[in-house]
Amino acid sequence: MAPLSLMSVSTVLVKTLGLFSTATAVRCSCIAPTLKHFSTTVGGRPKRPLTAYMQYVKAQQPLVVKQNPDIKVVDIVRKIAQQWRTLTPEQKRPFEEASLAAKEQYKLDMQKYEAQLTPAQTAAIAEERRQKMAKRKAIRKKRELNTLGKPKRPRTAFNIFMAEHFEEARGTTMQGKLKSLLDDWKGLHTSQQKVYVQLAEDDKIRYKNEMKAWEEHLTELGREDLIRRKEKTPKKLAVTKGGKKSQVKVLKAKAPAKKTAPKKTTARATEKKTESKPKK
Template sequence: MLLTAPLLSKSTFFGSLVNKCRPAAIANFSVSTNVTTSARTLEEKLGLPPRPKKPLTPYFRYMQEQRPKILAENPKFSTTDIVRVLSKRWSNADAALKKRLQDDYKREQQEFVEIRAKYEAKMTDEQRAELKQLKQDVQDAKDRRMMRKRIKELGRPKKPASAFLRFLIQERTNSPQTPKQTYREWHQKCTEKWSRLADKEKEVFLIESRKDMEVYKKEIALWEEKMVRLGNIDVVRHGNLIDPPEPKPKIIKPIA
């Protein structure tokens, strides 16, 4: 059986991952799920119903029930204040209350296990493969963001602007974008102007770019040597390492 839901517009999918998703085939889906609708899950981004959500633990259920009361009593409380009060009240809470919440949690947990089993049973092998690939894509994107942040914190020299980018910067002053122009239109106009420039005119930008690139190469070499000495091998370009790490295995998608 096939899991389906109303297909989502590709324009709403984040970043470049949209083109990697294929819509699921149409079929009925009737499993009741305990999910939130505040944010779309990975399943929803693939056009599938959202995965069943785990029930709240007794402590978090208590926080959910008591938070409005504390806010009503203390409207100026910050989130930190609320959590501090809730934590103290929970430690002093009546045993009968804790037992009720624990019993509710056990019952909801059992229901969750059953609903999840029905949900997963309706997924096709293709849907599982797509979901696995999407999870990997999301993790890879997260890893890249973390790496960029780490490299910035470690003070990696910034690569200089190319000749064309220097030309664009100049055009922002000489021929700025008009209110009636989109950035794409302005950029296209600059690209066409660049292609029409004589080699002698381009050479001005090329010389500046080459000069800065030579400085950058020296700076990045010194920085990478320092990173190796400090043990930060992961931020060094693999081509500069004697024993580079093994590349991550690529997941081959099944042919549709």
């Protein structure tokens, strides 16, 4: 397997080498968000350093294209990856040293770049980085759940209706078809909609049963971290005479106070009490 994926290599080739025609760039439009990460302006964020493998790609790409003028982008990447796997550690060492030098220079450039940022810019960059990390984490978690066979969510009544009548829907665009299906759904009689409502209720039961079995399976695998947390039930709302809703607090009944036994009076205490009384 190549050290980097085909998409990652294609991204660097498009940006760093600029060798492909407009048509090729259009075919690679799916990786445009990744290319944005490498773009820099005057005084902007420094470019990330190339790895040893990408240093090798940068050096070998012109030779491969020169020897094979009609070769495709994917074939270029595949051919260079095969060559890299056959290199000895001694042959890879110059590219690894170049990569280390680029990393050291990148650290110095980043220090200069961060020193010129204002506190507001630093906070904005940190927030953007946090959002990206959260998005990546959510994508990874979703992929993991799908790999573990998480059941599909239940469909609504309209979703079931739309799936059955999508091909025959009016309109040439996706938006037009959806609008026509929504109009058809609103035009259905209540008795006709009840059929799809019942199907949706059955799908909810299916989802509930499958989720229960799936979570039991996760427990057996030791992945309790992926099990849904039960939400706390909200406090009940009571409607007052004025029509306003107020929260009803549930008060626990207090246990009755324990009866304390009367204090025993000793003979000495009785004698003192008698002495304290005034004589008539």
